[in-house]
Amino acid sequence: MVDTFKPQSLQEAVDVLSDKGAILFAGGTDLMVQRRRRGGLIPDFDRPVILIGHLKELKEISNSTREIRIGSCCTYTALLSHKAVPEILKTCVSQIASPGIRNRGTIGGNICNASPAGDTLPVLYALDASVILARDNKERVLPIEKFIKGPGTTVLEADELLTRIIIPHSSFNKFFYKKVGTRAYNALSKISFTGLALKKLRAVEDVRIAFGAVSPTVVRSKDIEAQIRGKDIDAIQKMIPEILSHYSKLIDPISDQRSNRRYRKTVSLNLLNSFLKNYML
Amino acid sequence: MEINFILNGKGVKVKTHPLRRLLDVLREDFDLSGVKEGCGEGECGACAVLVDGELALSCITPVGSVEGTSVVTIEGYRETAKYRALEEAFSATGAVQCGFCTPGFIIAAESLLSKTPRPTPNEIREAISGNLCRCTGYSGIVEGIKRASERGEGLW
Ligand SMILES: Cc1cc2nc3c(=O)[nH]c(=O)nc-3n(C[C@H](O)[C@H](O)[C@H](O)COP(=O)(O)OP(=O)(O)OC[C@H]3O[C@@H](n4cnc5c(N)ncnc54)[C@H](O)[C@@H]3O)c2cc1C
Numbered sequence: 001m002v003d004t005f006k007p008q009s010l011q012e013a014v015d016v017l018s019d020k021g022a023i024l025f026a027g028g029t030d031l032m033v034q035r036r037r038r039g040g041l042i043p044d045f046d047r048p049v050i051l052i053g054h055l056k057e058l059k060e061i062s063n064s065t066r067e068i069r070i071g072s073c074c075t076y077t078a079l080l081s082h083k084a085v086p087e088i089l090k091t092c093v094s095q096i097a098s099p100g101i102r103n104r105g106t107i108g109g110n111i112c113n114a115s116p117a118g119d120t121l122p123v124l125y126a127l128d129a130s131v132i133l134a135r136d137n138k139e140r141v142l143p144i145e146k147f148i149k150g151p152g153t154t155v156l157e158a159d160e161l162l163t164r165i166i167i168p169h170s171s172f173n174k175f176f177y178k179k180v181g182t183r184a185y186n187a188l189s190k191i192s193f194t195g196l197a198l199k200k201l202r203a204v205e206d207v208r209i210a211f212g213a214v215s216p217t218v219v220r221s222k223d224i225e226a227q228i229r230g231k232d233i234d235a236i237q238k239m240i241p242e243i244l245s246h247y248s249k250l251i252d253p254i255s256d257q258r259s260n261r262r263y264r265k266t267v268s269l270n271l272l273n274s275f276l277k278n279y280m281l
Numbered sequence: 282m283e284i285n286f287i288l289n290g291k292g293v294k295v296k297t298h299p300l301r302r303l304l305d306v307l308r309e310d311f312d313l314s315g316v317k318e319g320c321g322e323g324e325c326g327a328c329a330v331l332v333d334g335e336l337a338l339s340c341i342t343p344v345g346s347v348e349g350t351s352v353v354t355i356e357g358y359r360e361t362a363k364y365r366a367l368e369e370a371f372s373a374t375g376a377v378q379c380g381f382c383t384p385g386f387i388i389a390a391e392s393l394l395s396k397t398p399r400p401t402p403n404e405i406r407e408a409i410s411g412n413l414c415r416c417t418g419y420s421g422i423v424e425g426i427k428r429a430s431e432r433g434e435g436l437w
């Protein structure tokens with residue numbers, strides 16, 4: 001039976017981690033399902049486990065003039081009740097799983113699980129979020145898109161722990177978030193779309209577009225966004241076919257038990273079209 | 282490992298592996314069989330309990346993580362006036378057929394009403410969105426929670 005540690009501080013967690021190469025256990029809502037065994041047996045953990053979900057240092061949210069910093073072990077419920085958390089992230093989080101899971105599941109767990117269907121990821125990409133990784137006395141900061149490598153894989157080293165997520169403040173006045181699942185509640189995403197824009201008079205001064213669950217990792221193109229940025233809304237309307245065809249080349253969905261390639265691609269482009277035509281106006 | 286917590290109002294101690302599911306500890310070590318296992322993976326809510334007043338799914342909660350907390354199962358909740366209001370309402374609105382899902386719905390209802398004593402139908406649906414029922418079609422349950430919230434005036 002594997003050893004389980006319940007450290008009393010972040011420092012202690014980091015120490016145990018550098019010693020043991022253990023599995024970090026935050027809310028456990030992914031781990032307990034992935035490692036489930038039938039018949040009431042203890043879930044199948046093959047390496048020592050460190051419980052971190054209770055650590056106060058990882059549950060803090062701090063807000064400054066430049067950015068908001070969210071502790072990796074903040075639960076979804078905690079994010080929903082904090083006033084500094086960006087609205088678009090709250091909209092996304094309120095559609096994750098169900099209340100019982102939102103009381104336990106953490107933002108850090110969602111990021112580190114790195115599932116293509118991880119709902120916070122596209123929103124965090126769109127908001128230019130970064131993550132802070134800590135190990136024995138050292139820290140590194142990475143943009144979220146550099147942290148996620150592929151489906152289920154990240155650049156996290158065995159002795160590293162995700163401590164905080166940094167979201168720089170930005171201002172947008174147009175928001176469109178849409179999660180498409182099999183039913184309204186408690187369903188994993190088939191597709192999710194995140195669109196943000198800052199429109200002043202007729203000009204779109206900033207724009208962010210991200211797709212979740214339709215490629216191995218989140219689809220966001222800073223190049224295409226740059227082509228839209230600064231343009232007049234009428235000019236953008238004329239560019240729509242071209243924009244759709246650019247994204248169509250980037251969206252590369254799979255068919256699985258939740259949906260199929262054609263549906264995912266069609267709906268993704270329809271959502272984008274709807275953002276550009278309706279929500280951005 | 283020895284794990285201490287409060288279970289239905291009484292301090293308890295269990296010597297067990299901290300990664301054992303709270304569900305199994307409650308059912309096997311404490312004979313609390315009102316906590317049901319439906320899916321075993323967080324999807325159905327049959328195993329719901331309250332941990333420090335918050336809704337939690339005992340099938341994906343390791344017992345080590347409830348150390349020092351207060352856990353309430355349907356057996357503990359049964360002793361309250363709030364439970365009786367929900368029981369009366371659920372039977373009046375036909376919210377129970379086979380009953381397998383009922384403890385989980387009652388716990389989810391308590392978790393809602395403790396924060397929102399007069400919920401709208403949408404808030405009720407949202408609050409029970411992690412609970413599955415194969416029998417009733419949900420309307421009776423939504424009505425039952427609404428009725429309890431109205432008739433149980435002052436309880437929550
Ligand atoms: C019924 C159900 C419905 C769900 N619905 C959704 C949904 O709609 N959308 C969605 O996106 N997800 C959903 N999930 C998945 C899950 O709830 C989320 O991914 C959740 O955010 C995981 O967080 P956690 O704290 O529970 O992670 P854990 O299970 O504790 O950990 C997940 C992974 O991350 C690692 N990890 C956790 N924290 C850290 C850290 N600080 N540093 C380094 N590594 C870490 C763990 O080692 C593990 O590999 C659902 C799950 C269930 C059971």
Ligand code: FES
Binds near residue numbers: 319325
């Ligand atoms: S048995 Fe726990 S949610 Fe289904």
Ligand code: FES
Binds near residue numbers: 381382414416
């Ligand atoms: S009454 Fe049978 S599952 Fe709900």
